[in-house]
Amino acid sequence: MRELLVLGTASQVPTRHRNHNGYLLRWDDEVILFDPGEGTQRQMLMAGQAVTPLKRICITHFHGDHSLGLPGILQRVSLDRVPHPVTVHYPAGGQEFYDRLRHATSYWDNAEIVPSPVSAGSGSDGDAAFVAETSAGRLTALPLRHSIEAYGYRLAEPDSRRLLPALLAEHGISGPAVGELQRAGRLGEVTLEQVSTVRPGQSFAFIMDTGLCDNVYALAEDVDMLVIESTFLDEDSALAAQVGHLTAGQAASVARESRVRKLVLTHFSQRYQDSTRFLDEARKEFDGPIVIAEDLLRVPLPPRRS
Known part of the structure; x- marks a missing residue:
């Protein structure tokens, strides 16, 4: 099974219908939780998703709507005595925040939690911070443009032969x-x-809070599924640029220019009451499949490329 389970889609504050961020990627036996915001543990319960299969957690940056759910998830991992190591990737510059969240309260620590801080390369904007070789393929990170240190993630399965x-x-x-x-x-x-032919590997990119930069396009290049923030509508593009966020139109233009196969828009500002406006703006830029993320929605990866 290869699918995205959306646990939360709000931005700065939750709403009655949108929880803080949380995205669980199931890729065969590799299960990765991205940006567990406040309430993620309960959202997993509502979706019927246990923590036991969880192999790793990826934090893009240490703003509360992307990380305040981490203590609850890690404590649940211990409570359920998950038998395998759980790796946590996070910006190295946020080590102090990770340490606080890791031991936010007292509990019996019965699990093996492996910290794996991510730092940028010493060269140009396009240098990758290598993260891990996983059972699903290579997970890499690239720095983004936000008010604090932030990274986007890309999971790429190698080609094989059929x-x-x-x-x-x-x-x-x-x-x-x-x-x-x-x-x-x-x-x-x-x-x-x-006696065989190439069996193209699949790929996935996860891009949260950022202004437009080269690495947004590098992460999204040719991926089968792009999950990307679209906090604002184009009418508020000046504000988006000021605070380091994308509009729905910008996110969709990234998908078009990067030849993305399926686009998932999320991280919506509470100022907009009608989510169909995000779809309307995105459709002007991208004619492929677009998903306007909703809490507890399951989004399958597209079929493998021929």
């Missing part, structure tokens, strides 16, 4: 020999490339 039965039969390869060919890459004079 065997073609007709070509296997043509070369007389069957049974256990197929597995041997896959492991070794060659069976006698027959190479794996001769």
Whole structure:
């Protein structure tokens, strides 16, 4: 199963219908929680999602609507005695905030929580801060443009090969020999490339609070699904630029220019009562599938590229 579970979609403050941020990506057996804002633990309960499968948590930045749910999640991980390590990625410059959240209250610490601070490369704006090799592929981070240190994340599955039965039969390869060919890459004079085709890997990007910058486009490039903030509408673009946020139109233009396959807009300001306005603005810039995120919505990844 590869899908996004949306746990919260508000921005600075929650509303009656939108919880603070929270996004859970299920990618086969790799389960990643992004930006657990206040109330995330309860939203997971409402969605029927246990913490036990959780493998890692990614924090984009230490503003409350993106991180105040972390203590509750980590304490629940301990309460449920999750048997495997849970890695937490977060901006290295926010170490003090992480330490406070990690031990915000007294509790029995029965889980292995692995801190993994992320820091930018020493070079240009495009330098990646390597995060981790996961069972789903490579998870990397890039610095964004916000009022405090912030990162976006990208998960990219490597390409693989899909065997073609007709070509296997043509070369007389069957049974256990197929597995041997896959492991070794060659069976006698027959190479794996001769009897297979490329199976493109899938990719996912998560971009929260930021103004437009090169790394927004780098993270979004050719991804199958882009989850991106669209806090404001274009009528408030000056305010968006001032506080380091995107409009729905800007987020959609990023998706168009970066050749995104499915766009998920979220992180909506409470000042707007009609969420269809975000869709109307985004549709002017991007003609692919657009999802206006709602709390507890499940969004499947698009089918694999052929």
